[in-house]
Amino acid sequence: MNLKLSTLAAALLATVGSAHAVEVKYMLWDANQLPAYKQCAADFEKKNAGITIKITQSGWNDYWTTVSTGFVSGTAPDVFTDHLAKYPEFAKNEQLLDLAPMIQRDKVDTGAYTSGLYDNWGREGKQYGLPKDWDTIGMVVNMEMAKKAGVSLAELQAMTWNPKDGGSFEKIVRKLSLDGSGNNASNAKFDKKKVSTYGYGFWNSGSGDMMGQTEWSHFAVSNGFKFQDKPWATTFYYDDAKLAETIDYLAGLPTKGLFASFENSKSLGADAMFVAKKVAMVPQGSWMITHFKTNAKFDHAWVPLPTGPTGTRATMFNGLADSIWAGSKVKEESWKWVKYLGSADCQSTVASYGVVFPAVKGMAEKAIEVQKGKGVDSSAFLTMAKSKTYLPPIADGGSEISEVMKAALETVLMGRSDATSALKTANTKVNQLAKK
């Protein structure tokens, strides 16, 4: 094509400047994890003179645009935190470096990771990431409000749910929803129009698109729903009646006065409302433990998700990994960094910050200990990890599928359509997109 003056210049500079430090650009989205990884970077730089790690953090909404525009513009980060729902597209467009040869060459112990995590990041013999951490979902409850409402921790830990009457979950949520005069929602005098605290909230930045990781998938799966038969399968089951029941149930919460309308809760989001004591219970992932510890300045506890009609609790089991950009100019150094990120050393450091559960076996327990030391009991997440776990849906065409599901779910949640018809139309489209 065109003579790339810049590439020529870069090559010259590379040869001239090989004595100088090589910079590896690393990107992540979770601001809570930034301190832990800064520490890892500092330790890594000590052991690898000549390599500097530059870490950038970009919020979730912007993160993927930045990464993918970076692919296109040739300025993508060398290493970045990757996600199961996003990496198939990147791999298909040949933007991810296949790590398998280097893993073999350096004899990396792939068995050191919690089972299942490593395989999720590979396809047909190629490996696109080294596991970083895993997370499950739980519920965080404002214990001050619970005490006032006469709800005990034991009750919270043993909730049941079904899409017809909400089970003991809804009973508890009703006790926790209070109107301006102090009546709770199990009381006939409850004024739906003047609710001062809601019992349950789950809408943060959206409907959860194709994953519904914290928003709805756990209820749906505990009801018997499944996304696809196995990862990469091109047939989805979003039109399953069991999912429709679940979404209809959730969409009905504002009408019962148990949650703010979706239009109004969009601005702050359930998490912020929880911190502001406007919502009593919120489903969230284990990565939010530190966030609530810092910001929710009241007594709160993490409990496992309710048991569904199938008799089990269900949680999405998500494992992040670090991937290397195929267009990186510093592949060898990037690989060293990724190796370190996937090593027990770095993951031990991360565990000691108590923010996430690192992927290497045994590290999660360590993180839980650290959190206990800070006064947070996060054993609920381990309980969830031992219950029925399921993976996020993995398929080609993720961006467009997400867009379709987002539109469909928002339509239902905003009361514009019933779940069955919206999901049926959506699923047809999704199946078409997944086969592309």
Added chain:
Amino acid sequence: MANHAPHALSRTRRAETLTAWALVLPAFIGFALFYALPTLRAIEISFTDWNLLRSPKFVGLANYAAMLEDGKFWQGMKLSAIYVVLNIPLQVVLGLFLAVSMDRLTKSLFVKSIVLLPYLLSNVLVAMMWLWMLDPLLGLVNGMIDGLGFDRQPFFGGVDQALFTVAAVNIWRHMGLVAMLFLAGLQNIPRNLYEAAALEGASEWQMFWRITLPLLRPVMVFVLVTSVTGSFQIFDTIAVTTNGGPLDSTRVIVHYIVQNAFSFYKMGYASAMSMTLCVVMMLYTVFQMRVMKASQNDLA
């Protein structure tokens, strides 16, 4: 330029042409590189299927065919058109009111500066400010609404309200500019026209309709052409506040085009849509120019 010596004429003419080209060349390069060439390239790209990461694939008119069947494309055009209708008339009316006030009530520079201030702020800034003011739970406006006993309004978050809200924010930003433009026009109108009309017993409304408005027509047309074409291309405010939502209620055409280009990597499709938009805008401008020509006579 009556210079009959052919020798001198051709030398002067050559010198003139050379000088002219020397003066125009840099701007011409800019035009060619960043307007002409891209337009041609956009047409070329619109006939391909290309995701910028792999080689483009020629697909002929497939993009255009798909576009005609794409509900979201038509929705985008419709939303842009609705937005223009929401935005422009009110902007013009409010701007005119402000201009007349500044012409008759006060000539204070302070007032003029305040009126102009919103225009000097970027769309992004304005969007941030109103995002905060209109927040359903934290914003001042909803605080006042709630205090008066009404329901809190979602504004940017409301499916029915989002586009109106974006239009309102845009009006807030531009009515000052429009006012200033009208003010300049007003100040060009000779006072004796008013005095003569008053002598003949005309009321202020009559004077407004018969003298002021007609003589403001050139400014009015200028305002209309620039505002309409500008509004059709709105992107910044939406990118910052609603990002096309909720439920695609603010997915105006430019936003949809950008989404296709940078989120879905469908460069070819995005180009096809943008070319179509270009043609629509050109047709509108031609239409407006015709109206403009008709109004030139009013000035004299």
Added chain:
Amino acid sequence: MTTLFAPVAPPAAHRIRIFTPGRIAAWFALGLMLLITLAPLWMVVKTALMQSANLYTESDQLLPSAPTLDNFIRVLGFMTLEESRALGGSGAEINFLRAMGNSLLFTSIIVVMQISLAAMAAYAFARLRFPGRNTLFALFVGSMMVPGVVTFIPNFILIKDLGLLNTMAGMVAPFCLMQGFSVFFLRQFFLSIPRDLEEAALLDGASYFYIFLHVVLPLSITPLATIAMLTGINMWNEFFWPYLVAKDEAQQVLPVALQTFKSQTAQGQPDWTGLMAATAITVMPTILLLVVMGRRVVESVQFSGGK
């Protein structure tokens, strides 16, 4: 009703009765509109001075109960990560001072280059005859009608192929050489200058270029200043193109920096007090400009519309 327009009056003084109901109503409406214009600006400042902890309780009050400069300090990057996060911030490191510097550079380069080149071209169109003049001018004016969205994809690809993504050069490229409006505006003005001075200079043997520099330009200070002011304002606020082309921290201009800051919070919800502090900082230069050069700015805007 009452007179809003001055009836027959001695030209020296408008003898209008001050307190007619119509006038009062008009003043009231004007006052209301001024209030609506200023209110958001005030809320931005007030929120920026508020403590994050009071966000939910005090957000719609008019004055902060416990004003603090913490948000400004945090946003300008003078706090450590931990302190910043403890105050509710995201720990996002946006360097606003650098973004401001970038904006300044971006705007200055474009204003200087674009105005110079536009003036040169406008003079050629207004005064010189050469083959293709009218067609070329029509093309330049026509470029104003092409929506930005058509050219942005190919321009993006061009800048990428030239390796100029995330550089100042790449950001200014589409703007600094030609802008239809500037050429059009200046050419109209040049046309309206009486030719006597130029013809006299021509008879004296001056070259066209000399005339341009020493005769025409000095007469055109006002429109040049106007166009410079308008272009400056537009470029200072430009968001779309820099957002596409230069997202790198080091190259961001203010609008892009602001947007990045907004999306950088822990789990999607904006850090309101920090965001408002950042907004206040970004608004400052513009307000300063108005205060210092108020009359000029107002006249520029009016002048551009009058023609």
